Amino acid sequence: MIELLAPAGDLEKLKIAFLYGADAVYIGGEKYSLRANAKNFTLEEMKEAVNYAHSLNKKVYVTVNIILHNEDLDDLKEYLINLSKIGIDAIIASDLYVLDLIKSENISLEVHLSTQASVLNQYAAKFYQNYNVKRIVLAREANEEDIKKIKEETDLDLECFIHGAMCTSMSGRCIMSNVLTNRDANRGGCAQVCRWTFNTSNDQVFSMSSKDLNLIPFMQKMIDLGVNSFKIEGRMRGIYYLATIILCYRRMIDKLLNNELTIEDSKYYLKVLNRCANRESAPQFLNKLPDENDQYFLGRVEESNQDFLGLVLDFDEKTKMATIEERNLFKKGDIVEFFGPQMETISYKINKIYDADNNIILCANHPKMIVKLKVEFLLKKYDMMRIKIDKQA
Amino acid sequence: MKSLKYLVIVSESISLKEYDNVNYVFPLSSFCVGFNKTYDLNEIKINNAYLYLNRLLDTSDIKRLQEVLKKMPNNIKGIIFEDMGVYELTKDLKLEKILYAIHANCNYQTINAYLKKVDSVVISPDITLEETKEILKKANKEVILYGLGHLNYMYTRRTLNSNYAKHFNYEINKELNLEETVTKMPFISIENEYGTVLYDDKIYNASILQNEENVFAFLINSFHTNLDTLELIKAFEENKINNSTTRFLEQKTMFKLK
Numbered sequence: 004m005i006e007l008l009a010p011a012g013d014l015e016k017l018k019i020a021f022l023y024g025a026d027a028v029y030i031g032g033e034k035y036s037l038r039a040n041a042k043n044f045t046l047e048e049m050k051e052a053v054n055y056a057h058s059l060n061k062k063v064y065v066t067v068n069i070i071l072h073n074e075d076l077d078d079l080k081e082y083l084i085n086l087s088k089i090g091i092d093a094i095i096a097s098d099l100y101v102l103d104l105i106k107s108e109n110i111s112l113e114v115h116l117s118t119q120a121s122v123l124n125q126y127a128a129k130f131y132q133n134y135n136v137k138r139i140v141l142a143r144e145a146n147e148e149d150i151k152k153i154k155e156e157t158d159l160d161l162e163c164f165i166h167g168a169m170c171t172s173m174s175g176r177c178i179m180s181n182v183l184t185n186r187d188a189n190r191g192g193c194a195q196v197c198r199w200t201f202n203t204s205n206d207q208v209f210s211m212s213s214k215d216l217n218l219i220p221f222m223q224k225m226i227d228l229g230v231n232s233f234k235i236e237g238r239m240r241g242i243y244y245l246a247t248i249i250l251c252y253r254r255m256i257d258k259l260l261n262n263e264l265t266i267e268d269s270k271y272y273l274k275v276l277n278r279c280a281n282r283e284s285a286p287q288f289l290n291k292l293p294d295e296n297d298q299y300f301l302g303r304v305e306e307s308n309q310d311f312l313g314l315v316l317d318f319d320e321k322t323k324m325a326t327i328e329e330r331n332l333f334k335k336g337d338i339v340e341f342f343g344p345q346m347e348t349i350s351y352k353i354n355k356i357y358d359a360d361n362n363i364i365l366c367a368n369h370p371k372m373i374v375k376l377k378v379e380f381l382l383k384k385y386d387m388m389r390i391k392i393d394k395q396a
Numbered sequence: 397m398k399s400l401k402y403l404v405i406v407s408e409s410i411s412l413k414e415y416d417n418v419n420y421v422f423p424l425s426s427f428c429v430g431f432n433k434t435y436d437l438n439e440i441k442i443n444n445a446y447l448y449l450n451r452l453l454d455t456s457d458i459k460r461l462q463e464v465l466k467k468m469p470n471n472i473k474g475i476i477f478e479d480m481g482v483y484e485l486t487k488d489l490k491l492e493k494i495l496y497a498i499h500a501n502c503n504y505q506t507i508n509a510y511l512k513k514v515d516s517v518v519i520s521p522d523i524t525l526e527e528t529k530e531i532l533k534k535a536n537k538e539v540i541l542y543g544l545g546h547l548n549y550m551y552t553r554r555t556l557n558s559n560y561a562k563h564f565n566y567e568i569n570k571e572l573n574l575e576e577t578v579t580k581m582p583f584i585s586i587e588n589e590y591g592t593v594l595y596d597d598k599i600y601n602a603s604i605l606q607n608e609e610n611v612f613a614f615l616i617n618s619f620h621t622n623l624d625t626l627e628l629i630k631a632f633e634e635n636k637i638n639n640s641t642t643r644f645l646e647q648k649t650m651f652k653l654k
Binding site for chain 2: 071074075102120172175179182189192196205209295
């Protein structure tokens with residue numbers, strides 16, 4: 004069993020993540036989380052999230068992964084006890100005080116070591132194992148040999164990022180944001196200065212912006228090495244991104260485990276993933292050191308994605324009418340496709356669009372406007388409509 | 397010279413004269429980033445030297461380190477390190493062990509947690525004067541302050557200078573002067589085969605803390621200063637050095653935008 008672990012920035016995203024196939028999600032509380040400016044979860048919302056997840060036999064991990072300053076210490080113990088009472092499945096932490104406190108105070112929490120600790124070798128892994136760490140989220144810089152050795156020499160669960168944005172630096176080893184914007188990177192305020200540009204004495208500006216990570220070609224290898232959890236990055240991402248990424252990986256993992264994943268499948272899913280992201284992606288560190296081809300050189304090279312056309316809010320099986328909330332413009336004659344967790348992706352030509360009052364209109368062009376489409380196949384709430392992505396290259 | 401104790405990180409500008417209150421810290425070859433010159437064990441002749449290992453180590457590095465530890469000479473007094481694997485490998489050796497987890501030691505409880513294991517900890521220079529003083533007051537053992545030297549703001553495993561040069565067909569320069577395009581703030585980018593470090597162009601100066609108690613030593617980084625030991629110590633003690641900054645000592649960071 005390999006776990007598919009997805010980010011969830013709020014309750015809606017958590018539900019989408021589970022619906023689209025995540026086995027577990029990681030979320031942040033209002034304090035102590037490295038996404039200080041995401042919506043994040045109150046304790047009450049966490050409780051609801053945990054109850055919902057457990058009702059599906061799925062898991063919720065809570066990030067407590069900032070670098071603590073003196074002013075962050077006072078409420079920490081109470082917060083950890085509250086997390087324990089809520090019944091979360093684990094916390095993700097790297098600060099040694101958090102680990103030490105849980106151990107010394109016997110707080111009933113499973114601990115996963117955050118990638119902020121940047122563990123790359125079995126001795127570092129053993130150090131943290133002595134603090135009752137059950138799982139390590141390995142450094143994104145870990146290569147095959149590192150994963151193999153840590154797995155062989157410890158009985159720790161290993162979690163690896165498999166998809167999403169990369170820090171240019173080793174995780175946690177960067178305070179460029181602090182210097183240039185006064186926003187503390189290691190307490191959740193990172194301004195992503197690694198996406199900025201720098202003058203040199205040469206004509207061209209210096210840039211260090213990394214392409215994203217994707218490890219599709221290495222999934223089987225990672226399973227063979229003993230990786231227990233594939234992690235997707237992106238607690239600040241929207242529901243379309245989450246649904247698309249999770250569903251692609253869910254289907255690839257299921258096919259892999261059944262020895263059914265073909266090269267054509269992988270190419271198709273890679274194409275879908277690449278369309279969904281706003282940066283190109285690469286395997287980064289697993290099989291070689293990243294080079295000049297794995298980064299950008301002209302500052303922010305990010306494309307806005309307008310593939311997400313609509314969210315299915317309802318489907319009337321008798322009338323075959325789907326109620327859609329518009330997200331990007333679509334019009335009569337467009338060829339689109341629907342996808343969802345319970346369906347194969349299906350192409351569809353838009354012949355008629357009805358507004359909320361059942362008047363025929365030519366296009367849906369207002370954000371979040373409600374329209375209806377007559378669709379001859381079954382749809383469900385939270386299925387999505389996007390621009391058609393050809394299976395052929 | 398006052399009776400303060402100094403750990404001086406060695407670079408080309410240091411002449412390695414012995415002083416009662418100075419121990420030299422040698423960036424160890426294969427285990428450091430951010431230095432133009434690193435040192436093999438057999439190059440370190442001075443007594444009571446410390447080794448500096450500021451990299452995060454992968455499996456192949458660990459194998460190499462195990463070989464180094466087998467040959468550890470008697471003149472090595474201690475090690476300063478970032479990777480906890482180094483602690484695990486050396487915990488039973490008679491070496492003074494000092495943790496410098498560069499951005500991670502920002503509060504007294506975390507530092508005290510580490511002090512249960514190691515002999516001392518370098519307080520991260522990313523925090524304010526008040527935060528530093530509170531840590532000094534509440535630390536369970538004497539700790540180390542980063543006293544003087546360029547601050548390391550980013551460490552990456554990527555060879556950024558080479559990547560830049562290869563992409564634009566420039567000659568590879570292991571040391572680049574950078575200037576952020578909007579703020580015009582200057583940085584120094586130093587690369588070796590193990591990665592790249594971005595330093596502040598200015599020299600961090602924590603002279604203001606020199607009379608504090610519970611300080612085991614001040615870490616003085618000579619790299620890129622062109623100053624010898626006594627010049628560095630004088631600059632620190634007299635609070636007189638060109639192109640210097642107190643940076644975060646007087647600049648509190650924020651993280652919530654709302």
